[in-house]
């Protein structure tokens with residue numbers, strides 16, 4: 001798995017049960033993602049995380065003309081990562097959706113604390129192959145995967161570590177079909193654990 005990295009998308013309190021934009025069973029991805037973190041660390045592979053990081057007056061929110069309830073406002077508990085998620089101490093976090101008009105669905109819209117965009121960071125680190133899990137299947141995971149493919153990365157969707165919003169029933173299944181059609185691979189923790197170093 002040379003050149004591989006784990007990318008954990010938006011596993012934030014507001015997208016989990018009890019949050020302001022809860023994804024059904026969103027918290028169920030947490031123990032599975034912890035298993036992926038352990039696996040990637042054991043192989044010496046990097047782990048990255050993205051987060052929605054909106055301003056309170058974001059036009060992404062219904063109150064300001066968008067379609068979503070207020071969520072993941074910078075510095076609030078809702079914007080924090082799920083407390084059960086065992087991110088490595090050296091995880092690099094990419095924040096997105098920070099501009100007033102930015103939806104920030106794709107992790108590739110995100111920048112690290114020095115303002116470096118995700119794709120530039122991955123290329124600098126020699127990452128060519130990203131493994132993506134998190135929330136939500138039909139929005140941020142989908143946009144991230146499609147963007148990653150368009151930018152020339154090999155992309156694997158971790159199907160046991162994603163859950164969707166499903167504004168319309170079936171949106172998540174449709175999103176997975178779309179990602180596969182665009183060239184994404186699908187995998188589970190069990191199948192990756194079977195791959196030798």
Ligand code: VGL
Nearest residue numbers: 010068135136139140141
């Ligand atoms: C997301 C809806 C609105 C996501 C973000 O993280 O998938 N979904 N904003």
